[in-house]
Amino acid sequence: MSPPHVVRLELDTFADVDRPALATWFDAVFTGLLAPLCPASVAELVSVARDYVPSDTTPWGPPGYARLLLSSGEFTPSAWALALAELPSFLRVQMVGLDSQGLPLVDGGWSAEVLLKDDPAFPHQISVTASRSLFGGWISHLVQQEWLSALRTGASLVRACGGWITLDRVGPRTAHEVSAGVGLDESLFTAAELCRGPHWATLLGPRQVAALGGVLKVCGSAPCFSVEDLGGGRILLRLTEHLDEVPDDALRELAGFLGPVLR
Template identity: 80%
Template structure:
């Protein structure tokens, strides 16, 4: 089996969120985490996207740049912020790095996405992925901390029910969901009660923490390198010190601990 080639971060939550702060957070997420991996600036990406017209050869967006997809079709930072702060019934915002043919890069690119809906029963998501190769073969401790910081701040902002950072092989389902044979729809709609798997960084929501015995129990018993109480019943578990050094036995131990809240 090929080694994991994507750094993936996801936050799942239900219910409303204050749109302007979310727009700001998503913008800084791109600027802080993804822009350093891309030769173009946000303004350049938006400029190219604004003048772009789909064709048979480049259906997704301008080659080598990003797609900023808004329900309004207006490619501008102002439109991006306005769409997030004034949410319609459904909104999908995507930034995707593309290859020379204008198709999304899978093994050698990055993407960021927000999926929102004005329905408290609908699972909302932030998904961020970057090819491991973009980090030059080595993901520094400082970069790993940047991703952890964004996960923590995002979890507080959206009152997340769960989330994670991990090295992955790409795909909407986690490695645990694939091994357990769980579909993505079932996982998303159960995200408040059940963790979507053990990861390098695993964010436990209030219901999951309660099912594991409460904040004190999780903080004292979780087999992890670092445990952070984020408040509001949310706890962030960091399995090992380094993202790309996660022994199988560490994953097994965390899986055993999380078993009451796993599919």
């Protein structure tokens, strides 16, 4: 089996999102987590993006909202705030390795993106991903801590009902959802009550913590390397010390602990 190829952070919430504060968070995530990873400079990406004209025959399709922001070259808090205000339902900003035609490189390519989905029928989804190749084969302890910090601050900002950081190979559904045969829409609809799987870093929301016996019980008995009470009934579980060292037996033990809130 091939190794997981994407580092993925996701936050789900049913709360109203404070868009100005979210713009500041996006700025920190983009400039602090993603931009330093990319082998090409933002200026190079903007240059290619400005020259790219989508058509019905291009395999990537239209550039969408992401490329509009990317091609503008603006990645300031005010630019994020404007984008969030003008695009209330979907914002995707993607940095990718591009060829001379402005198309994603298939061989030797890389990508990193920030995504916000705001659907009234489901929770807000905030996702941050980066291809593992950008980390040069080794995800340092410092970088892992930076991703954890982003998860903590984002969880408090959006009053998240759940979230995680993981090494991933399965796309929008989590590994647990794929193995259990759970559809994405079904899992999002119940995201406040049911955890979307055991992960390296698993954020439990207030309802999930209550179903597991409360803050004190979870903090005292979760089988994890570290357990953090984030306040507001939210708890962050870190399964092992290192993101890329998660034994299967550790995942099974965490899944057993989370049983009452797993589908």
